[in-house]
Amino acid sequence: MMDSVIMWSWIFMSIFIGAMLVFGYLGMKKTHTSDDFATARSSYGPVTIALVISAGIASGSTFMGMPGLSYALGAPSLWYPLLYPVATVFGMLFFAKAIKEYGDKLGTRTIPEFIGNRYNSNILRLVLAVISILLIFYVISQLVAAATMFQIMMGLDYGVGIIITIVVIGIYVFLGGSHSDIMTDAVQGALMVLIALTVVVCFALGVGVEGGFGELIDRITERRPEGHFGQLFIPGDETYGSIWLVLLLLIAHLPFAVQPHLGNKFMAVRSNKDLKKLLMFTTIFATILPLMGLGGMLAIGVLDPSTDIRADAVIPTLFTEIFPPFLAAFLAVAVLSAVMSTSDGLVVSLTQILANDIFRLSIVPRTKMSEEKAEKYELAISRYSTFLFLMLAGIVAWNPPEFLSIFMWIGIGGIVSATAGPLVVGSLWKRANRTSAITSLAAGTIAYWFIYLPFGLDVSNPFAAAGMGVIISMAVMVIMTLVTSKPGDNNLVQFEDAQ
Known part of the structure; x- marks a missing residue:
């Protein structure tokens, strides 16, 4: 059976990669300026951008990492897929x-x-641009997920999978x-969305388990007594040990x-009038995708308890167990799409740290470079730095971390801690x-690393x-806004009046 899965995986993967390269070509036809490369400003409708944002939020972590966590830890780990779309969409408001x-x-x-303009x-x-380089952790986790898919579903060496992923994403970006x-x-x-709904149906029907859903629940209780559906928390666990940690x-x-x-995807939607529709569709899609976590729970009941697999590889292993080869291969390609959907956006953002935040805004104003020449150099930096960041991520991804969902948050945690005050409160x-923004950024950044790193509180979660x-x-x-400004002050005046 595995030979058939590999054959079908090659067929679907070839079609998928070919389609991505075609879209890369179509994107090139639309890209004439560095702003086009950076934002695709006001070019797409709300449903399209909602799918893009939801896919970017989900990533390989949702489609491989979260099922891996639920397979290893049981039901309490489902707090993660249950809560993160709610919090993320609420923050968008x-x-x-x-x-x-x-x-x-x-x-x-x-x-x-x-934020610099605000x-x-x-x-x-500049400080936020430097902090944003932490996105490289996120890229690394996506490369690991993609290489794992190539390894299991197509029989390729893990390192070859990383190289293929870098080449394909690099070309179309x-x-x-x-x-x-x-x-x-x-x-x-x-x-x-299609694959997440498929997993939900399979879980509800107990596909792959004789006796259906009832027997599945019994097996989960037997095989994960510390993580069955009657358990809300895992005592002593660093992530799911208490209600405080979940909050x-x-x-x-x-x-x-x-x-x-x-x-930056909000800039690509056609009109401000589309924002309500965008948020509505994003809420729907972003809520469906994390249901992939149920795939890990299904795998507890389906896979032989003696099966020796890395937790993050549980979804492709499950697919080969419960589906005919052609369907398992197709769904595996869909999982790979989750990886690439986040990786390409991450890479574009990283290229803009060099091209926009450092070159266009910091270097060009201090030179006598013409506008046309600066535009040409900026677009070149955007394009060629794509491979720079992918190769750096590939080097680190060569030795995969244990849990993708936790590893990628090393970088994300630093970014959200730095930006929460200036962006959420400031908006x-x-x-x-x-003054309050700079102080807030410094406090959030220092607090995060002091709490997380070994020389501080050493909280490994x-x-x-x-x-x-x-x-x-x-x-x-x-606090700093109350101390350094007066009631009625409007520090958005200059920002709002700028043309």
Whole structure:
């Protein structure tokens, strides 16, 4: 059977990769300027961008990491897929309109540039640009997920899988930037919704378990007595050990969508009038995708308890067990789409740190370079740095971490802790000023790393460290705004009046 799965995987994978390269070409036809590469500004409808954002939120972590956690730990780990879409979409309500409205007015291309403009501070922009390099952890986790899929479903060496992923993503991002990212991610997002719904149906029917759903629940209780559906928490666990830790997981995800590869997607939607539809569709899609976590619970009942597999490889292993070869291969390609849908957006965002935040905004103003020449160099930096970041991530991904969902949060935690105060509070409160933003950013960043790293409190759970970092960042933002400004102050005036 495995030979048939590998054969069908090659067929579907060839079609999938061919389609991605075609979208890369179509994206290139739409990319004429560095702004096109960076944002694809006002080019797509709300359903398309909702699929893109939802796919970017989900990533390989949702489709492989979360099922891996539920397979290893049981039902309490389902807090993660249950809460993170709620928190993420709720957070979007605070800042999506501001990013779109002021992004169109000022021509901002990145989240660091948006915050720098909001507080009229180059320091904030540069510091956030540097902090955004932490997205490389996220890219690494996606490469690991993709290589694992190639290894299990296509019989390739893990390292060869990493190389193929780098080449494919690198080519279509190089060609079309954000346009290629958005077009490919919309298709990938639709595939991801399909596979998530398939997993839900299989779980509800107890597919692969004689006796159906009832027998599945009995097997889960027997094989994971510490993690059956009657258990809400795992005593002593660093992530799911108590209600406080789960709440920190929720809080950590409130600013999740302000990450550079997600926040800039609001600029691509055609009109401010589409934002309500965008948020509605994003809520629907983002709620469906994390249901992949049920795949890990199904695997507990289906797979032989003596099966020796890495937790993050449980989904492709499950597919080969319960589906005919052609269907297992097709669904595996859909899982791979989850990986690539996040990786390409991450890479585009990382390229803009060099091309936009450092070159265009920091270097060009200090030279006598013509506008045409600067535009040409910026687009070249955007394209060629694509392979730079992918290769750096590939080197680290060569030795995979134990849990993708936890590893990628090392970087995400640093970003959300830094941006929670300046972006979330600053989007809602006109009184928030530059001093409070800089202080908040510093406090959130220091708090996160002090809590997480061994020389501090050594909390090895990045969700808890990020949750506390977010709370501290927002609290400091509010306190410093009250101390350094007067009631009625409007520190958005300059920002709102800028043309």
